[in-house]
Amino acid sequence: METPPAIRARGVTKCFGEVIALDGIDLDVAQGQIHGLVGPNGAGKTTLLGLLLGLAVADEGRLEVLGAPLDGTPGGVAGFVDGPGLYPSLTARKNLAALATLHGRDARTAGIDEVLAEVGLTDVADDRVRGFSLGMRQRLGLAAALLTNPRLLVLDEPSNGLDPAGKKHVHGVLTKLAADGTTVVLSSHRMDDIEALCAEATILATGRVVFSGPLSKLSAENRELDYRLRTSAPGEARRLALDAPGIHIVDDVGTQDVLVVRAHVPALDELVTRLVRAEVAVRELAPTVSPLEAAFLALTEQQESTR
Template sequence: MAAVLEISGLRKTYRGRRGEVRHALDGFDMRVEAGQVHGFLGPNGSGKTTTLRTLLGLVAPNGGRMAILGQPVPEQLPDVIRRVGAIVESPQFFPHFSATETLSLLARAGGVAPQRVPAVLDLVGLTDRAGDRVRTYSLGMRQRLAVASALLKEPELLILDEPANGLDPAGIREMRTLMRDLVASGTTVVLSSHILGEIQLICDSVTIIARGRRITAGPVAEVMAAHSGGGLRVRLEAVADLPAAETALIRAAETPPAPSAETTPDPSAETPVTVHRQADHLLVHGVDQPAWVTRTLAAADLYVSELSPVTVDLEDVFLELTGGDETGAGR
């Protein structure tokens, strides 16, 4: 697919008060293909906001290349910015203006047809409160207004930084539906969020950044599969049998392969078999053929009540890759 957004080797440094150099972005790479919802994830201070601000011409980079909709930026940003909608951090609005007045002002400034205003208010579910002053809005309603402002231009690329901030569960679901509807109509969405469960539900692909560098990227399912570990959860008929089962599996794994023995470790396993005892089950890694576990335990008169693959979610992968780091160099 064609790339809607491309970043290669992006660097941004800041100099502190004492003259020390801080790397907010340190050779960061990113690619977003057309027709997707792409998740952009990272701990606080990892460089996400700096990346988005640099893309939009709000921060000057120190090196690297960027392109939006096939055009190099910041050089050609004036030519493509009308095809991009974005909210970065928390946009501010005039508190005494209504939503309709706010969007009408933005529409006139951007050369957008006035009939687009009620259309975007309907998209974000603010029609019933369109005439109320913004100062009466909750945080979630202001987030809806921010998204409406980003949709005024009917953008080909929509960049949203924490759009679900302040939304209740129903609002988050509505936002998820909106993102999918936008993609179906031809818009590509880049979504930065700390709600990792929502990213897993809505996004087709993902980029994870930490300390100013990309640490993984790709389709969400592939990123999760690459870090699943291939483990097995083993439960027995009696919890009291767990120590004996652990011992049986470890001994069988250490037994030299014998062609006629059914209790030898799976010969196709590429990693050593490891066994970790939990409160009510065993975690077994390094086994490609689950039947080896049941055969080994049955030979020791131990019987399995559950044998299932260990699955991970995006939050597990995120924490594994970033170490839960919230102290990166960037923003």
């Protein structure tokens, strides 16, 4: 029997007065994957996350979560929207104990120490939350969600306020959860987070889905991008770039060994081949804007222009 998706939306619409937050969206998210949700401000991301968490109900359409129609507060779902709700006067440990009690569990056996360790907050478990940084609050919110052993984890900007070490730690937690079968839906304005964590993503613009699927479909193979090209012989690299079909030199970026070239991927591959044959070492070749960000900008700007 085919495993149902963790999320299935068909024609889901949500309005707030005259504002259409979600406009007939269709969406499928497979179980056990990390699925990214991106879009400009006002695209409908927070509204969709709120529906998944049972904080609101759709006006039209059908929304299924974990194989069942979503009706009221969904079981097996945890997370937060617009930051975790925490008691600032309580310690991290007591916040989680209060949450366990709300769920009818004995705080002594709820696994509080385990989830605090999992998100890296053991050392501050008995500190009051009012003194926590934004990143520490985000981690505590993740710990609160993990306390319920969710099958679907919904997170809004989970990397907010995290330093590089904290972000790496949270990424590791989310990756392990997905490997163990938990579905994670995360909204983020950070394209590097989406690219590092997600196999698939959905792009929203003006309440509509403008793309949903594997990130590989957003590759730059059919789209020109600007690339930084740093070599051991910039003069020869410039000469070869000028002669290479499909390559356009955009600019020198102010250093002697770097060019910015615009090209499709096949043309860029041919340029690299020519550089290697000419014994010019390629020390750096990277898009100035990631393929996901380029696709995001193109798709959302196109959607805005059609309204």
